[in-house]
Amino acid sequence: MHLPFCARRCPYCDFPTAHLDAGREARYLDALAREARDRLPPGWRARTVFFGGGTPLELTTPGIERLVEIFSGRIARGAEVTAEANPRTLLARKLRALRDGLGLCRLSLGAQSFRPRLLAALGRFHRPEDVRKAVAVARAEGVRSLNLDLIFAIPGQRPSELEEDLDALLSLRPDHVSAYCLTVEEGTAYGRSAAAGRLRLPSDGVQARYFARVRCRLRAAGFQHYEISNFARPGHRCRHNQRTWRNHPYYGLGNGAASHVAGVRMRNHPELDAYVEAVETGGGEAAVAEREELPFARKVRETAYLALRTSEGLVRARFLRELGVDPERFFARELARLRAQGLLVDKPGRVHLSGRGVRFADAVAVELL
């Protein structure tokens, strides 16, 4: 569920976001309600839900209440329900409304760094102490699983600063960590700065070293590295993302949201106003701007690539059962090349990325896709 509102746009962000005003919020939520009514099958209930965006908890309190009204009755009992929040603006009463109304049990906080200098470089307006307060609020409100996002290889970040970020992050005892190397996307403020020569990312070697440190420190603290960017304490893996990495179907609602239903990939209008107008005039189905039926071979390739991003890797029996294809035959040449480069590790019935494979995951993607 895409809730596009953010208090301020981060310079590295390429998601469709918007400033919040009450009129805009009400129209957007009306469109979201219509899309949910028209696109979700009658009686269908989600087993996992991710409220992302944007910053879902940036909605006003009446907006949160409306969100609860739209989706209560659409979420199965025992579902995993996650929402993203900004540490600076998280309010206990909104969290409580989502917990009581929709069964929210996971919270993902965009901590990113604990160094004011680096937060400023990332264009974030929260302070390190806001993260500590937000974690306390989340725990007090009974959030069962808490994720902290961390960004590393920020321009100018020293190795000692990465260690301090990891110390601060671990001191908050999160259940889950999503750690991302800073990337520069076209069309963002960072992209424009990089194109003008005003921003230089650390070299590939530095990025790889920082990633190795993140991995080493989190594993030593008891986290399982279960997907390239994701680490969880036992029992805290994100079910929602695991379904996505298995290439299982999902609905995405809201502007810019992607869906994958019955072998068809769909993407909604990215611009908020275009999305709202399309739904207001054409109903919920008109939210979809692009549709693409995936050729079978592409589905097989994507499923293999997504599986290899996880620590479980490519499970031969599951692949056969779900796609009717033996990956060792379908990818005979590709797997041979990846094995020869030391990027894979063979285990009984499955194959997963080696440490080197994790480092060169982009090369694996090129090979498989």
Ligand code: SF4
């Ligand atoms: S808070 Fe997240 S979604 Fe919003 S602008 Fe920043 S990175 Fe993008």
